[in-house]
Amino acid sequence: MCAVIDIKRKTLTDMQINLVGYHGTDSSLVPSIQQNNFIPSTANRDWVGHGVYFFIEGVGCPVGNATEWAKNQAYDRLEPKYSHFSILQADVKCERLLDVRTDKALNVYNQIRNAMIQKFKNVFRKCNHINESDCKMWNLVSEYLDLEVIIQNLYIKDCHQRRLKISSNVPNTTVMCVRKPRFIDKQSINLAESGVI
Amino acid sequence: MDLDKLLSESLERLEAMHVDEFEAMCIKAGYKPVRKVLFVPANALSVDLSIAYVKATSINVESPKTFNGSSANAQCFSLAA
Numbered sequence: 361m362c363a364v365i366d367i368k369r370k371t372l373t374d375m376q377i378n379l380v381g382y383h384g385t386d387s388s389l390v391p392s393i394q395q396n397n398f399i400p401s402t403a404n405r406d407w408v409g410h411g412v413y414f415f416i417e418g419v420g421c422p423v424g425n426a427t428e429w430a431k432n433q434a435y436d437r438l439e440p441k442y443s444h445f446s447i448l449q450a451d452v453k454c455e456r457l458l459d460v461r462t463d464k465a466l467n468v469y470n471q472i473r474n475a476m477i478q479k480f481k482n483v484f485r486k487c488n489h490i491n492e493s494d495c496k497m498w499n500l501v502s503e504y505l506d507l508e509v510i511i512q513n514l515y516i517k518d519c520h521q522r523r524l525k526i527s528s529n530v531p532n533t534t535v536m537c538v539r540k541p542r543f544i545d546k547q548s549i550n551l552a553e554s555g556v557i
Numbered sequence: 558m559d560l561d562k563l564l565s566e567s568l569e570r571l572e573a574m575h576v577d578e579f580e581a582m583c584i585k586a587g588y589k590p591v592r593k594v595l596f597v598p599a600n601a602l603s604v605d606l607s608i609a610y611v612k613a614t615s616i617n618v619e620s621p622k623t624f625n626g627s628s629a630n631a632q633c634f635s636l637a638a
Binding site for chain 2: 457480485489497499505
């Protein structure tokens with residue numbers, strides 16, 4: 361196992377990459393986040409696997425996207441779960457980044473995924489769930505490649521699109537998934553914006 | 558990050574990865590893999606031929622039948638002398 365990590369480290373350790381992300385959340389959680397750092401999401405439908413999600417510069421305005429997200433997340437059916445939202449800005453420092461906005465990185469992901477599926481089929485009983493969830497496959501590929509951060513363009517419904525149930529495969533946001541909170545500079549977490557739901 | 562090198566080395570390493578390690582990684586990712594059952598040919602078996610064969614027989618007993626036994630027809634019977 362150590363040999364595996366050694367090989368990966370030797371191959372992939374590059375210069376440090378600095379990124380800035382924006383995270384929309386319930387205002388009441390801000391003191392805890394600033395004191396203890398973010399808690400990674402472990403939901404089954406996380407876009408590119410489990411981790412802490414930020415909007416970054418790219419498609420759309422990251423602060424606007426984070427605001428939209430925070431407002432939409434406030435609603436659980438009809439009742440708002442929280443009345444005030446905050447947008448937190450944070451610095452992320454990493455070395456092992458896979459930016460799947462590029463063809464090359466997408467090809468890496470797709471080829472590793474196909475190899476994973478083939479190996480899965482060779483040694484495990486036939487099951488459909490290997491292909492079902494992007495989240496699990498991202499977890500598997502990220503774990504295998506020892507990735508720290510993933511960047512991807514995504515389509516996320518805004519308030520209007522949710523109301524009209526408009527689905528699309530045209531990305532309208534750029535999202536960064538930080539797999540472990542230790543890559544987030546806790547001291548850099550500061551309030552970028554806040555408002556009422 | 559040299560993606561070409563990453564890809565070629567990762568594919569090679571995955572190919573050689575032991576099933577135990579791969580299984581642990583899949584479980585950590587959220588999958589519930591079930592290993593394929595491996596069929597191992599057994600050694601030759603000797604069969605004991607001194608087995609008695611007994612045929613089982615069942616008897617079917619039908620329910621008793623009644624013939625014009627209804628009490629409503631009792632007046633139709635002729636009385637004994």
